[in-house]
Amino acid sequence: MIDRETVDRVFAAANIVEIIGDYVTLKKKGVNYVACCPFHNEKTPSFVVSPSKGVYKCFGCGEGGNAVNFVMKHESMTFPEALKAVAKRYGIEIKERELSEEEVRRNDDRESMFALNGWAADYFADYLYNSEEGRSVGLTYFSQKRGFTEATIRKFGLGYCSAQGAALSRTAREAGYREEYLVDTGLSIRSDRDGSLFDRFRDRVIFPVHNISGRVVAFGGRILGTNKNVGKYLNSPESIIYSKKNELYGLFFAKRAIQQQDVAIMVEGYTDVISMHQAGVENVVASSGTSLTTEQIRLLKRFTKNITVIYDGDAAGIHASLRGIDMILAEGMNVRVVGLPPEDDPDSFARSHTADQVRGYVLENEVDFITFKAQLLMREAQHDPIRKAALIGDMVQSIVQIPDAIHRSVYVKECARIMDVDENVLIAEVARKRHTAAGDRETEEFMRRQARQQQTEQTPTDTTLPAYKQGVRGGSSTEALEGELVKYLLKYGHCDFELKEGRTMVACNVAEVIFADLDADGIRFRNPIYNEILNTYRTEWERLGRGTEVPANYFTSHINPEVSKTAVDLLWADDNYVPSQLWSRKEIHIESETEMLSIGVPRAVALYKSKVVERFIEEQNARLKEDDLSEEEVLEIMQKLSKLNAIRVSLSRKLDRLIL
Structure with a gap:
């Protein structure tokens, strides 16, 4: 594991303008640099790089982060991989802390299983081309039945496993691979009769499954016979390197095309993906031999928010598409659907059409999910x-x-x-x-x-009101309120303001007010990213001394990429606001920062606590509906509800003063 000191050295050395300048053409504009965003198609530059803050932000698609985040996103790397790439550029040696024995063993097991899978993929591919059985059975199927070219077969690493029963297991042991890894990867199965090993994928054509970085994590095998008692497809079992819900077949080969075209095409099977790629349509993935999962959707979301689902023309294909649509929508992605002619599936359609014809058909026939479902x-x-x-x-x-x-x-x-x-x-x-x-x-x-629309008839309607004037509302979600409190901490945590208590003005500090109110009721944020930022801020605030500004780079250069991206979004949220001249012409008072904090901070805290109290009340009311409660439990719940309702009334009165 890379230690924090090394991470800090990399971030300190990284010049974000140099790094991003390697990928896009940056033009200086004031103190910042601008460009067309590399993560979505646009004609007017909305991608801004701030050298002083060491961050970038696209105001078109919302992407943002630091130099390492950019390399992660653009190169589809993990955080450690991107960190090492940036470190190499600046000649920084990566020091990793010593792992525990358990961590070392697990890493060794993972690497051994990856090595074995890589060897097996080469073995299957070699057997396909260089054995009489492989050529006559497997290669004939791929080239004549499926119409795959040699270039396509080699690109996807397709292969064949001998029908002999234990050929791969025997050869792997002779090559020095341990039996336990053969069993754990699922390449071999141990006989219950005598403990010997035999090949899981015997007498099947082989489809290697690559993870996002291109390593082979699993295999799919298709039997070519007509035995109805045997499943047509057989897949590797789950292991420490393979979880089928986390993998999308073809994503390694499709990710660059998906980013460039800002849309992913979802199909069902291995051959659907391969045939589409061979036809020249490369932004295509499949759900890796399983029903579509939330984890797969989130993996795809790293590259695009747009998914086009191509379903088979039969009834089963249609209803399978319906099941996946709701899951895609729940992740905030845009989904469109394309139906193929009843006699076709993506495999056969791609083999009988050119790339332009396939793309044209998709564009002409795709409909949004609501139209598809209605029809x-x-x-x-x-x-x-x-x-x-x-x-x-x-x-x-x-x-x-x-x-x-x-x-x-x-x-x-x-x-x-x-x-x-x-x-x-x-x-x-x-x-x-x-x-x-x-x-x-x-x-x-x-x-x-x-109600607010009626009230605003008497007030200016200038849309350039700053975010704190628009602010969070009584109807805002708990997560939105948590985000508002985190934003106040990041931008103004060290600032002081005055709060009216009765007839007296009391000096307050933003961070102290937020922490005191949360600690008084033992409240933790539900959003894990906001909670991590809150805890990091508290640690540094106490270490540096209360009232001292906590540097923004603690968060924009955080080792957790989600924390750094969120911090960039929150810190840059209102930077582009300039008060409209309309306000000065109408002699409307623009609040100072201190005035804004004296209203905004107490209001955000009170609204958030009100939401939390409402949730507690709902939970207690739900408990009251349980059938097996004793009298003591009912009394306890009623007492809690009484206290919670008193707090709610108190917060309501406070909000009336703060909002109205």
Whole structure:
């Protein structure tokens, strides 16, 4: 593991302008540099590099971070890999702390299994080309049945495992590989009868599965016979180097094309991916022999937020696509769907069309998920009003998954139009389902927005109001409020302000107020990234001395890439705000930083504590509904509810003073 001292040396030496300048053309603009973002297509530069802060931020797609984050993102590396790459550029020796015996053993096991899988992949590929059995069975299947060229076969490392039963296991042992690794990787299976090893993938063509960095983590094997008692495909078992829910077949070969085109095409199987690549469409992945998982979606999200699902024309393919759509939506990604002709799957379609024809078909036939689902289910419902009601409920369930309120609103409007349903009915149903599933108070937020719109008729409507004037609201989520408190800490934690207590003005410090209020009730942030920033700030604040500014690079250069990206987003959130001249013309008072803090900090703390108290009350009310409670437990819950309601009333009064 790389020690913190070495990490700090790398960040201190890294010149972010030099590093990013190797990948994009930067133009100086004031104290910063600008460019067109390398992570999404744009014509007007919105990608900004700040040498003074040592960070970059794209105001188009939202990407941001430090020099190491940039290399991670652009090169699809892990944090240690990117750190070593930057260190090498500046001649810094990477020192890693001594690992424990258990860590050493586990690392040795991992590397041994990776080495064995790499050897096995070479063995299968060699056997395919250089044995009579491999050429007559495996190569014939790939080249004649599937139409794969030699270049394609070698690119994906396709191979063949002998039908002899134990040829690979025997050869691997002769090459010095240990039996335990053969069993753990799943290449071999130990016989219950005599303990001998035999090959898992015997008499099958082989598809190696590569992880995101190109190492072979597993294999898929397809039998070529017609034995219906044997599964057509057989995959490696899970191991310390392979978890099928975390891998996407073809991603290693597709990641650059996905980044360049800002969209990933999702298909079902190995041959679908390979045929599409051979046709010239390379931004294609498959779910690696399993149903689509959240982890796979999040892996893909590192490269794009746009997914196009190509489903087989049969009923099974259609409904498999429906199951994955809601999961994709729940991760905040944009999903479109393409149906192929009934006689085709992606494999056969790619083999019978050119790359331009495949791309053209996708562009002409892809539809957003709401249209796809409506068209599909309306055919099933036809003129049955009961089935149509169920269909609307099904579509609402998909919309509920979307985390972004604006996107939900757009899809609610589109669903209302397609289904000829009152939009307000759908809004209420979406709000009800979100509240039931996750405690989302969308209906309350909607009513409050309506009330605020009426109030703003008497106030300026300049859209250049700073973020703290727009601020968090009573309907903001717990996570948004946590983010607001973290932003106050990062930007103003060392600052003092005055707070009115009765008729007296009391001197306060931002960090002290936030920590004191959270500590008083033993509150921890639920968002793990915000909580890590909070804990890091507290540690440095106490070490440096209360009232001393904690340097921003503690967070923008944090060893956790998610922490550094989040810190960049929060620190840069309001930097581009310039008060409109409209305010001075209308003689409207612009609050000073001190005035802003005296209102914003207590308000954000009170709103957050109010949310936490509401959650505690909901939990206690849920407990009251349990059937097996004793009288003592009921009394205890009622006492807790009484205290919580008293706190809620107190916070409500405080918020009335702070907000109104």
